[in-house]
Amino acid sequence: MLAELQDITKHYNQALTVRQKPVLEGVSLQIGDNESIAITGPSGSGKTTLLNILGTLDRPDSGLVILNGMNVSDMKETELADLRNGFIGFVFQLHFLLPQLSLLENVLLPVLPLKDKAARKAGRERAIRLIESMGLQDLIHQRPSRLSVGECQRAAVVRALVNKPRLLLADEPTGSLDAETAARLGLLLASLKREEALSLVVVTHSPELAGQMDKIYKLGSGKLLPISKG
Numbered sequence: 269m270l271a272e273l274q275d276i277t278k279h280y281n282q283a284l285t286v287r288q289k290p291v292l293e294g295v296s297l298q299i300g301d302n303e304s305i306a307i308t309g310p311s312g313s314g315k316t317t318l319l320n321i322l323g324t325l326d327r328p329d330s331g332l333v334i335l336n337g338m339n340v341s342d343m344k345e346t347e348l349a350d351l352r353n354g355f356i357g358f359v360f361q362l363h364f365l366l367p368q369l370s371l372l373e374n375v376l377l378p379v380l381p382l383k384d385k386a387a388r389k390a391g392r393e394r395a396i397r398l399i400e401s402m403g404l405q406d407l408i409h410q411r412p413s414r415l416s417v418g419e420c421q422r423a424a425v426v427r428a429l430v431n432k433p434r435l436l437l438a439d440e441p442t443g444s445l446d447a448e449t450a451a452r453l454g455l456l457l458a459s460l461k462r463e464e465a466l467s468l469v470v471v472t473h474s475p476e477l478a479g480q481m482d483k484i485y486k487l488g489s490g491k492l493l494p495i496s497k498g
């Protein structure tokens with residue numbers, strides 16, 4: 269098992285409210301090697317919360333997060349930071365590319381903290397290859413303001429993959445794209461998953477994108493339930 273959530277509970281404390289219903293109430297999920305999973309559900313149902321807990325950006329109230337066989341609650345913050353930079357790749361709904369950097373400089377950001385010079389060189393070569401596979405090679409020196417939203421989102425995918433993560437977490441990656449661009453990104457994600465030793469968890473409202481994943485789950489009323497693919 270590459271990653272696992274066991275019986276996760278999470279609620280947010282809000283001032284002035286007496287007792288808040290938990291956002292996640294006993295959520296379990298197993299993510300196998302090279303498996304792709306779609307998480308659907310209405311807005312406000314806790315999809316982002318679930319993804320943030322899986323990506324160790326947030327902590328559950330109770331339950332276990334196990335990544336690569338390690339219980340993350342036993343890990344120090346510095347170990348977690350290394351895990352986040354190497355084992356996990358994140359793609360958000362907004363691409364968060366830095367406006368003052370070129371496309372290439374943006375996608376190389378995760379390579380900069382690597383201490384090993386050979387690893388930085390390999391990361392750079394991999395970035396160039398991924399940029400080509402995403403069809404962005406002619407835009408490599410452009411700043412994000414010169415790119416379309418779809419091109420920025422593909423660059424964000426390259427940035428998430430540059431350190432060869434085993435687990436890619438994407439939160440509504442096609443949420444700001446038109447249908448055609450969204451479909452194209454979906455195909456790219458599906459083909460990346462076939463070509464790499466990569467597992468994917470994609471939060472999406474798009475039935476097309478969800479349909480390209482191996483398994484589909486729906487989050488609602490704090491529970492995560494599998495949906496059979498039709």
Ligand SMILES: Nc1ncnc2c1ncn2[C@@H]1O[C@H](COP(=O)(O)OP(=O)(O)O)[C@@H](O)[C@H]1O
Pocket residue numbers: 280281282291309310311312313314315316317318
């Ligand atoms: N930092 C926070 N503090 C308080 N409430 C939050 C916080 N983040 C999310 N929530 C609440 O938790 C619920 C689930 O949010 P979220 O995980 O963002 O859902 P989704 O991604 O499915 O739209 C919502 O009711 C939201 O308002």
Ligand SMILES: [Mg+2]
Pocket residue numbers: 315316317439
């Ligand atoms: Mg969300």
